[in-house]
Amino acid sequence: MIGAIAGDIIGSVYEWDRIKTKEFDLFRPDCSFTDDTVLTVALAESILTGADYASLMHAYYHQYPDAGYGGFFHRWASVLGSPPYNSWGNGAAMRISAVGFAFDTLDEVLSRAERYTAITHNHVEGIKGAQATAASIFLARKGATKAEIRKYITENFGYDLSRTVDEIRPAYHFNESCQGTVPEAIVSFLDSTDFEDAIRNAISLGGDSDTIACITGGIAQAHYGVPPVIVESAISFLDENLKGITTLFHSRYCSASE
Secondary structure (H helix, E strand, C coil), X not given: CHHHHHHHHHHHHHCCCCCCCCCCCCCCCCCCCCHHHHHHHHHHHHHHHCCCHHHHHHHHHHHCCCXXXXXXXXXXXXXXXXXXXXXXXXXXXXXXXXXXXXXXXXXXXXXHHHHHHCCCCCCHHHHHXXXXXXXXXXXXXXXCCHHHHHXXXXXXXXXXXXXXXXXXXXXXXXXXXXXXXXXXXXHHHHCCCCHHHHHHHHHHCCCCHHHHHHHHHHHHHHHHCCCHHHHHHHHCCCCHHHHHHHHHHHHHHHHHHC
């Protein structure tokens, strides 16, 4: 999941200052982790320890209250025991990468993705976005080709993955929905040559940059691995808690896929 975290950190400075080019510095001094990383690590901790994910999300929210959460999540996280709020937002997909790495059958990946997502994002499009992301990671991790991933996601989730990044980029704009983010993030991976190129593709679309790059980064990690220099740079932006969980999860579930 370090690929997802790296994408979030790299894209953090472009969320509100969007660009339409692949030429940019990967890690700027003003980069930071956002809610994408916080909730990704919370899920990783839940998988590692068996602790309740909803409770961990509440705890992480209060530990990192200024990470950039959306308004609906703010309200949900403020009160323990809050019901799901029927969201189709891309927060469902940006936090799910750990599921694609941790479980060993596609059926379990899809089931777990739905279970963890529906705590907040119980809208059909939210669940679909999380499942498509987790399935892409699982398939890439298990050695599926890009053509096989494209075929599976298209047939099972109905996303249009026929476009290229260059075809999407000119008219694409900021979009916080799963249905307007996840297909573009997957295409950013499919249309890439290596991990870094996938991240550059995602951010160059000029959309919800940290989240698109986070989703793309998880998939790209499963297929390409993450260059050590990018891992080291991303880890350097994390505090000891986030770094510790990320490192433990990576050593337990991700090392064999790289």
